[in-house]
Amino acid sequence: xxxxxxxxxxxxxxxxxxxxxxxxxxxxxxxxxxxxxxxxxxxxxxxxxxxxxxxxxxxxxxxxxxxxxxxxxxxxxxxxxxxxxxxxxxxxxxxxxxxxxxxxxxxxxxxxxxxxxxxxxxxxxxxxxxxxxxxxxxxxxxxxxxxxxxxxxxxxxxxxxxxxxxxxxxxxxxxxxxxxxxxxxxxxxxxxxxxxxxxxxxxxxxxxxxxxxxxxxxxxxxxxxxxxxxxxxxxxxxxxxxxxxxxxxxxxxxxxxxxxxxxxxxxxxxxxxxxxxxxxxxxxxxxxxxxxxxxxxxxxxxxxxxx
Amino acid sequence: xxxxxxxxxxxxxxxxxxxxxxxxxxxxxxxxxxxxxxxxxxxxxxxxxxxxxxxxxxxxxxxxxxxxxxxxxxxxxxxxxxxxxxxxxxxxxxxxxxxxxxxxxxxxxxxxxxxxxxxxxxxxxxxxxxxxxxxxxxxxxxxxxxxxxxxxxxxxxxxxxxxxxxxxxxxxxxxxxxxxxxxxxxxxxxxxxxxxxxxxxxxxxxxxxxxxxxxxxxxxxxxxxxxxxxxxxxxxxxxxxxxxxxxxxxxxxxxxxxxxxxxxxxxxxxxxxxxxxxxxxxxxxxxxxxxxxxxxxxxxxxxxxxx
Numbered sequence: 174x175x176x177x178x179x180x181x182x183x184x185x186x187x188x189x190x191x192x193x194x195x196x197x198x199x200x201x202x203x204x205x206x207x208x209x210x211x212x213x214x215x216x217x218x219x220x221x222x223x224x225x226x227x228x229x230x231x232x233x234x235x236x237x238x239x240x241x242x243x244x245x246x247x248x249x250x251x252x253x254x255x256x257x258x259x260x261x262x263x264x265x266x267x268x269x270x271x272x273x274x275x276x277x278x279x280x281x282x283x284x285x286x287x288x289x290x291x292x293x294x295x296x297x298x299x300x301x302x303x304x305x306x307x308x309x310x311x312x313x314x315x316x317x318x319x320x321x322x323x324x325x326x327x328x329x330x331x332x333x334x335x336x337x338x339x340x341x342x343x344x345x346x347x348x349x350x351x352x353x354x355x356x357x358x359x360x361x362x363x364x365x366x367x368x369x370x371x372x373x374x375x376x377x378x379x380x381x382x383x384x385x386x387x388x389x390x391x392x393x394x395x396x397x398x399x400x401x402x403x404x405x406x407x408x409x410x411x412x413x414x415x416x417x418x419x420x421x422x423x424x425x426x427x428x429x430x431x432x433x434x435x436x437x438x439x440x441x442x443x444x445x446x447x448x449x450x451x452x453x454x455x456x457x458x459x460x461x462x463x464x465x466x467x468x469x470x471x472x473x474x475x476x477x478x479x480x
Numbered sequence: 481x482x483x484x485x486x487x488x489x490x491x492x493x494x495x496x497x498x499x500x501x502x503x504x505x506x507x508x509x510x511x512x513x514x515x516x517x518x519x520x521x522x523x524x525x526x527x528x529x530x531x532x533x534x535x536x537x538x539x540x541x542x543x544x545x546x547x548x549x550x551x552x553x554x555x556x557x558x559x560x561x562x563x564x565x566x567x568x569x570x571x572x573x574x575x576x577x578x579x580x581x582x583x584x585x586x587x588x589x590x591x592x593x594x595x596x597x598x599x600x601x602x603x604x605x606x607x608x609x610x611x612x613x614x615x616x617x618x619x620x621x622x623x624x625x626x627x628x629x630x631x632x633x634x635x636x637x638x639x640x641x642x643x644x645x646x647x648x649x650x651x652x653x654x655x656x657x658x659x660x661x662x663x664x665x666x667x668x669x670x671x672x673x674x675x676x677x678x679x680x681x682x683x684x685x686x687x688x689x690x691x692x693x694x695x696x697x698x699x700x701x702x703x704x705x706x707x708x709x710x711x712x713x714x715x716x717x718x719x720x721x722x723x724x725x726x727x728x729x730x731x732x733x734x735x736x737x738x739x740x741x742x743x744x745x746x747x748x749x750x751x752x753x754x755x756x757x758x759x760x761x762x763x764x765x766x767x768x769x770x771x772x773x774x775x776x777x778x779x780x781x782x783x784x785x786x787x
Contacts, residue, residue: 178777180773208776208777208780210773210776226773226776226777227777270773362765415762416761416762419761419762419763433763434763435763435764435765436762436763436764436765437764437765437766438764438767438771440771441771441772441773441776442771442772442773443772443773443774444751444772444773444774444775447754447755447758447772448754448758450758450761450762451754451755451757451758451761454723454726454757454758454761454762455722455723455726455743455757455761456726456740456741456742456743457742457743457744457745458669458742458743458744459744460745464745464747464748464749465748465749465750465751465754466487466517466533466577466748466749466750466751467750467751467774467775467778468751468774469515469517469533469748470485470515470533470534470778471774471777471778471781473515474778474781
């Protein structure tokens, strides 16, 4: 079996100062076993989202190095931005990709949380699958009132961090570390300018109003394009396959005689999510991802490295 | 850019003697940059088909080592089997996969052909894209009458080999070397036991009777399963996408009120072929294969090795 493969998507509270952004990203570059897939700095959000995949050990080394830069350079007391945050290193999720279980990623989050707190002095909250207090599964609960409120309320027992003393780092705040499934950002654009169609369909498909269990979604207007969008996060693509989401929306849109104009996969996607949908539409029987040349090579390279 | 990646599918005229098969396959195993995807020995055909992917240099080294074994162990004068052949090493096609052009694979076939002839003393014919004489693009033309006829006719100018003297190797015959596109073996099974339906659809879709330019196909009965099959080779999946083949057959089958029961991808398939079909059915706009995590990692690993 090839080496375990994880994704990690750390969010840092800096989206404006180019030199700081570059210094945070640098430790993720040119490191064996740590592959920087993407990094996006948003000036309005004043936030940097880094996406890396690879092996746990080199990713953790890079995270620690990048976090020390962020903690040294970002002062939450003067940080302003549209996105909620409680820390210079705001959120670090570990995501299982191949040959690693969610339980192992939870253990990784916990051991990394302790290392992180020791190295930086920043207290840590565990969220999602790694949550120790059940109510902290939801990011919003931990981040309630953001840095400005948490600074005061951290002394209250129900807001104590999971690792470290019950006070925030004076400039870098606190950090949320956890484990979660891979999330696919998936949009379906509809051939109508009627926003109500997108809103009704989003309501029908999203989990929170009783739709598909792993779909979050809202209806949006795509100004200037004469289309509306069902904008979704698929939080478990194994439970709610992409093809099922497409066909669900196609079925609902028929109520208004509206067609699907196009779909969009935003950012990264695991091969399995697309192969599963190809397999559905093409009715391939007994298809094995090992038949895909590139996946077979990747499996080989993983084995080679182990030797 | 990641390293060029090729596939090679050498065919050897031995499908029965296990020790000889193992000795031929051994050089392809445990060699860096040469990944053995599959090998199948067919006793009826008395033939071994090996499928490897990787970089040109290690693949050529493995090919030479395996060919020396085959030339030493296989005597065409006593070889019998259902599959046509002219040599112990019968056919060696080089197939471009990534970051390499067909023209470069043709050059590779030509330079390897000279190396092969020098190392083994076996004369070489070039076929498909690597053919020097236009009529030799087709394997059947080179292999006409098989070893037994070619042994006599090789002295005639129109049957002279492209490399080496105009006589066969006394026991190993001759070898056909070339470059071609990746071939996908794709079957569509129909929910009927009427063989005529499969035959008519195969006739409608195959290139030779005026159908899709890159499809070869025949109609077969799947005895005991109550289904019939359109059994195809797709010789250029970029020109005739898999989804188009599925929908073409669905349309034709409607004439008899017959549905597609399932499809089968036999053997290896490049990721691009499936992603393209997923993209068609799901209507994904501006989808980039680099968004697929595994393909992004493979690209990275290729770059790392270059450094």
